[in-house]
Amino acid sequence: MSYRICLVCMGNICRSPMAEIVLRKTLDDHGLGDLVTVDSAGTGGWHQGGPMDERAAATLSARGYDGSLHRARQFQADWYGQVDLVLAMDRENLRALRRLAPDGADVRLFRSFDPGAPEGAEVPDPYYGEQEGFAEVLRMVEAASVGLAEHLAKKLR
Template sequence: MTYRVCLVCMGNICRSPMAEVVLRATLTGNGLAGVVVESAGTGDWHVGGPMDQRAAETLAARGYDGSEHRARQFTREWFDRFDLVLAMDSVNLRALRKLAPAGREVRLFRSFDPAAPADAEVPDPYYGGQDGFDEVLRQVKAASEGLAKHLAAELR
């Protein structure tokens, strides 16, 4: 049985694709390469488009490759495909909870970062400078490490 995780932000061009690339690498590095990681946005503005250039460059500068990413929109049917759906912030968390079937849990991605409060968000860097993308990368790396530990304990 394959375990599947979906990371969700607003447009699927900055935060969630950065988190997807980093989480996939982190899981592979922790012996969990069989976990499927995907990302999507709650909005449809960028569907089919590549990752934001600043996000891709931030990843590339740290040895990650986000060049294959194409933005997608999360729909209610996706809950049937994923075991774990994680939002980047409270706005997307609320949107996902409205779509979710009754009883389906949706969490914030940073809730897996042991150094962050349970309600910590990954802020949207889209309208800011490079420092915002660097901060997003730092935050998704920490949350990815925490999620890898959680999944290692849960799936083994």
């Protein structure tokens, strides 16, 4: 049985799918790919079924990641019974997820696993900005993914 993680942003077309793809690769690199299942979703359903934002996909591709298969989904409250850890990209989504969460659900900010990030740090939404915002998101996601992989290596082994 694998440990299940769901990464969540607003629409599931920028931050959370970038984090999903990077975290999967990072977990594989740490020998945890067979122990952890990673997926992503959005708190809103506006983009359901659609692909990743082109800028997000291009940013990933430039660093050797492939986001071409991603399709946006909306987080559902009944997923809490199937997911061990829910990670929000920002405080707004964290609040929305906690409103849906049953007692005892593990819901946190994704950047809480980045040892170099200040407490309460968020992954900012690059959607309305320029391409460099996506590159910054990727840097944040990579740092948090390494921290999470190191945390899970201790927890799951």
